[in-house]
Amino acid sequence: MNKSGKLAYNAAIVIAAAAAAMGIGAIVLAAVGADIGKAYAVILTEPLKDMIGITEIVVRAVPLSLIALGIAIAFRSGILNIGAEGQMLMGILACSATAIAGAALPKPILVPLAILAGAAGGAVWGGIAGVLRAKLGVNEILSTVMLNYIAAQFYTFLLRGPMMDPEELVTGSGTPQTVRMPRSAWLDRLIPGTRLHTGVFIAIGLAIVVFFLLWRTTAGFRMRAAGAEAKAARYAGVKVERYLVIAMLLSGAFAGMAGAVEILGVHRRAIEGISGGYGFTGIVVALFGGLHPAGIIPASLFFGLLLLGADMTQRLADVPANMVLVLQGAIILAIVSARQFINNPYVQDKLSRALAKLFGRAAPPAPPGSIEACPDPSDSPDPCLAGEPGVSEEETR
């Protein structure tokens, strides 16, 4: 296949995957008796109709992008971090404790300190799963899921107990929340009347940092090597276990920072339900963004739109907001299925020959070397398959 043909092919696969995800969503929309076209229109366009909507998309994209960046680091290093939800909560706890305790500090010190505390809180929680995997071979998906539940309970425990706003006890309303963060810990709002805050710059800055980390440093090189083929990395002297732990620490730190930025910039106190499934949406964002910062930033905006749009459908199209979870699940399934077709010369070949047959043309001859990556196929009957699908599909700049 030539280059433009390949591009068209990949585009077709992406479109097919998107259509499949939308299709699954449409079935569910039909099941709740909604007007499918209207529901999708509300989700995809309603938030863009005014300034508030647009800034709210960005407000949601900030934590999403931070979480997704962390998840991308972990995935690239060969460890599936499903625990961003719990890491975010631990980050929030550490951040708010620091911010409250350091209320007297000047703003230029307190804000970074509180965010770093959030990073540390998330890092510890992520690091547990990393160490369990590296030292004891505990499946990280299961351990991070369990750590999510544990963190959720711990969070509630602190918010209802030791960290509860004393005023709640006085007024007796008992809402589980902390006191308001001191002003010196706030992230500034950028546009008056909106919730858009300076966390945006943190997210963009960290996206650039992650790019440099993964593709321009030796540590990133080793992490990616460990993730792409742990055995070869080990044989090349990379301490794979150490990098697994580092990757999980970083991944957790990013989730923790997402939590910190969220409370310092938006809520300004730790409340219940703050993570709101960001940890899971972050997985979808990371995958949708191709596990690359340059893809994650736009992907986080898109999912910010989806989250906000789904909130609006409740009101405008009588579709429960849970609908966004349906779309997310369907998108994950569609993306991972489509990956099998993208950049897999074997499947491409099979498909293009099937198509050729379908259109009545003779199957194109496959002379040795017809695929550019196989200039010398005589050595092995199937050189293009040396890499497993799902391993070699990542671009490796």
Next chain:
Amino acid sequence: MGHEPIRSLELRGITKRFPGILACDHIDLSVGEHSVRALVGENGAGKTTLMNILMGLYQPDEGRILLNGSEVRFRSPNDAFDHGIGMVHQHFMLVQNMTVAENVALGMKSSHRPFRLDIGAVRKRILEVSERHDLPVNPDALVWQLSVGEQQRVELVKTLCLGARFLILDEPTSALTPQETDELIALLSKMSSELSIVFISHKLHEVKALSDTVSILRRGRIVFEGRTEDQTPADLAALMTGHDVELPRVDSGGAERPVGTGMLSIRELCVKGDRGNLALDGVTLDIAPGEIVGLAGVSGNGQREFAEALNGLRGVDSGSILLDGAQIAGRCAGAVIGEGMGYIPEDRNTEGIVPSFSVRENLVLKDIGGEPWSKAGFLRLGAIADNANDLKERFDIRCPTTDTAAGSLSGGNIQKVILARELARGPKALVAVYPTRGLDMGAEEFIHKQLLARRSEGVAILLISEELEEIMNLSDRIAVIYKGKILKVVPGKDASKRSLGLLMAGVVDE
């Protein structure tokens, strides 16, 4: 199940394409009753693909299969079994954590009763077959507990239990000692009075010993067909490769090297295997600078653990390994690499390279942490790219650009990437494990030349291989490993296949 005898089997115009390659190109082949047809060719010539088509595992893109003159179509191996065709694959098709009987039952559909597996009937059939053909097996043994030779026997019994009257054997001797090979050849020639056999091999003396007729495949085409007895092994080799190949040989004449000046000096090395057994049991070996020591042995006798221990990938129980005077036993892989150890690992796709990484990234995989490929923790992409272009030229790595994913290259080129990385580092010692396995003769020749060139530069080389030919061609001295012990070290020029074969089987006669 059809019980009609197989009088003739014909393949006509069989063609099979894989992406970027024509694995079988209009192949015609016919086999008669009670005859042994050898199918020879280099790795990748298309032999296995052709036989997988015959077994119904692959569907041909073009061509027909005729059985006793009438066309048949095999959509799955079941169809092939039903017509009395069976195959022993090169890689044993045995489920390791099941018993022999369960493995046979998997294919024996008559034992599949509704809601019940008739394992008794399977056991009975195994005992019948093993008695009739003199192939002793224990139906209740777990496969993973059996030796390679025993597993080979199980494979044969399994195929016969499934009613095979036409037997395809894909490189059946590749994992056997020379003595086990002789036994198998004798057994097969006895069986050929009752069965038709297609024997795939590239070991020409076996082809001569067993087959009546021979077909030679090269790049997916039949290039020769004829009676085996009319050809010499040299004729066959020339036909197989398309040219006369003379693999380079070591010239170990001259004075014996003084012992004790080992560049790589291994003392009383004991290493545990994965199951906690003692995989290496007191191995002592010295390799001088500029010496190639071949380690001969049937695989599974501690070679893997030995190579891993030498490269810091496996803990050491006791003993020492000195590399140019520095202790490397039990140190981590990075440290051993830093001391100047080079390593060509057994599995090039998962141990030698990171497949999704580009050629240029793979070429600096081991040294990324230091100058000149990185500075203060940041990569120097320019230097990395220049290095790749340079090595691409020097080692004749054929890839479109050095940005191509290494995993998409052919086996020979992947091996060249590994070789280029390891040799460009200027190692003091090199451990090469099965360096030419699965490569064609051209690539083999290149790799052998490179190893000999390093030898003359003073690198100490440990060559681990199952191919006696390769070991005898290249080694100054040959050590034979058996059950984790070095049985004997013999000078390369004194070694014979027979004597090595006996040692590999654990027989020390003196």
Next chain:
Amino acid sequence: MNAGSFVLNILILGVPFSVALLLAALGETINQRAGIFNLGCEGIMAMGAFVAFLPPFFMAGTPQAPFANLIGLVLAIVVGALLGILFALVVVTFRAPQGIAGIGLQMLGWGVAGTLFRHYVGGVTGVAGIAAFPIPGLSRIPVLGQILFNHNPLVYLAFLLVPVFWYVLFKTPWGLKVRAVGTYPRAADSLGIPVARVRYQALALGGAMAGLAGAYLSLAQAKMFADDLIAGRGFIAVALVYFGRWNPVGVMVGALLFSLAQALQLSIQVAGIDFPYEFAVMLPYVLVIVVLALVRKARMVGPTELGKPFDREQRV
């Protein structure tokens, strides 16, 4: 309350608690034996719990009400099997990485169940559910009768399924095929076993069991549906399969262990022992991590090709 009745209470509570875990884990055992790691179990359970809840919710008070539970169970099994097949499409046919695909299915299951629940039911509402069925005679045995024979029929069914699954896995042709495709699919393929089809079948069965497990939660245990009804039980079931070394009997032991821990937690609260509620709820999740950390990898027992897709034409 004396110590004896305290322990008795834990045992009486613990046995029915184990059923959802046991049913789901038995199904997951089959999945993993066939080489598929199905983390979507959680999502399938959510769907199973939801669809099973619908008939009793809508049919309450109608003449057909007595059959509502049965219809619910059947619905849950069918929907579960269908979701298992959907998962098979993704991971067997499209060969997607199983871990992340499982998370996708989990989210899809949660999402669909939650969306439909909000729309059709609205808030948390109880249903009559499945009543206890003391086994005549046996339930009168002192102590033991209360612990073992005084439950709803699904409890008996779940425990009866343990030997059934064991038999299927180790003594039937299908079980043989399942174990072969999970350990060495290439060998199974060379013997004409349709690897993909067996994996589809295994996932359909696993999905049906997860659906049934969900139905147990909504119809028999909680007798209601809520968004967080499953609460990670699907993931715990996956962990139990490791704990049980891919053997139905081991899985049953694990499920009982967990549910007893949970019953202990509840009993502590009921007994008014001063212990933060949140930490008590954490207990089973902590236990999962501890168990996973302690279970050592045993060679040559389980499915060695777990999690790897199979492609016949992919060369070794």
